Amino acid sequence: MTALKRLTREQRAAVVLVSLGPEHAQSLADQLGVDAMRRIRDALTDMPFVSQEEMLAAFADFITQLNIWSAGMRGGKKEALDLLTKALGETLVEQIRGPIVEVEQPSDVWSDFNGLDSQVIAEFVSQQHGAVSALILHKLASDRIPEVLGLMESAAAVEAIGHLSRPDDPSPAALSVAEAMIQDRLLTKDTDPTSDPKVIMIGETLGTLPRDLRDAALTRLDQEDAVRAQAIRAALLQIEDIPARLPTKSVQVLFRDLDRSIMVKGLAAVKVDTPEVSEFLLGNIAQRMADQYRADIDALGEMDGSTKDRAIGALVREILGLSRRGDITLNSLSDAE
Structure with a gap:
């Protein structure tokens, strides 16, 4: 929550307690327990000025954190919410709280993730932001963390270690996002x-x-x-792959259906750098037609680099258009090999 970036978790709780007033604050303090109240008391000594926006954000954050705090609260989450409702009113609490959707997390995601090869995990974790990579590494069996870190890119490993050393627990929302990402990118087998x-x-x-x-x-x-x-x-259709990917019977379709100027400029563009492409195309049409195209190509003269790129791009786009319409069929590179 942007409004809370400069406040610690204890300072946010202090904002809530101070705002509730003595009657309700005492009841909530009793539920939080002595250790928590000591941390909140210490946080008050460094408390900056808190705006109204930050106060509302603190209430919202406190409510969403009750799942975590409830383990140390004698009354539990329900009793704490009841106290807040009595102090603030049901309407305001619901507005701050927002829609709470209880989502049962897929219990097998992290188990399946732990079953993946360490190299696969290392490559995936290396691509993530440090905080996300640390969250994911926390879910690995402890004896596998050093192994995966050793396989990661050094810069990513160093950043992850820095985040691993921090005491903050990941929020349920962050865990849910990480699980969905792992499910989608690593565990889903039927997506081609x-x-x-x-x-x-x-x-x-x-x-x-x-x-x-x-x-x-x-x-x-x-x-x-x-x-x-x-x-x-x-x-990807690269111009240099045309001889392998375009069946010879389809070459005549190109010369028949494509604009002549596109063919001439495209052939002129590949004449020097990839002559095998122009030889393949001109070699699979009638000799007389090929000679006419060669004369047109020579008449164009020398082309600069950007002009060649545009001519090749135009030719490739036209070939792909014919393929999409079903007028020609392109071979895959694996089939060609």
Whole structure:
């Protein structure tokens, strides 16, 4: 909660107790117990000025933390909520509290997570923010934590260790998010990223980009999610893969259906850097037509780098369009190999 960033947990509890007034504060203090009240008393000595926004936020935070505090409260969560309701009124407590949805956490997520290979866990945890990686590592069997840390990227391991040393317990909400993320990214077996429309879209888009930008994007994707990066590569049509992925019977469809200027510029763009592409395409049409295209290519003259990139991107987009419409069928790289 943004309004509470500068207040400690004990200071937030102090705000609640002071706001309740002596009658209700004493009852709640009795339930919290001596140890908790000592920490709250110490927090009061360093208490800064608290705005009205922070006071309301403190009440909301206190209520949501009752699941944690209740273990040390003689009266328990229900009695504490009753006290707050008497002091503040039912309407205000409900507004502060908001809708509380009791979600039964899937008990097998962390068990299944512990059953994964340490290298898989290390790679996954290395991709997370330090606080999240520490939360996840806390859920590992204690004897596996050093092993996983040793397999992690050094910078990520150091950051995780820093967060592991902090005493704060993860909130139920944070645990729920972590569980959902682990379930989705590591434990769900029936999701095929190659059929994900986003993956297909990204793969097709990358094929139309300049090679340097495309390679940089793929490197980043490899670092963030190797599984999805592999699926994106499978959807990616690179101009240099045309001889392997385009069946020879489909070459004539390109020359028949695509705009001639797109074909000429695309062939001119690959003539020097990837001549095998232009040789493949021109080698699978009638000789007379191929000679006409070669004359048009020579007439274009030299192309600069950005012009080549645009011409190649346009040609790849048109080929992908034919594939989506079912006019041609592209081979997968694995089939081609």
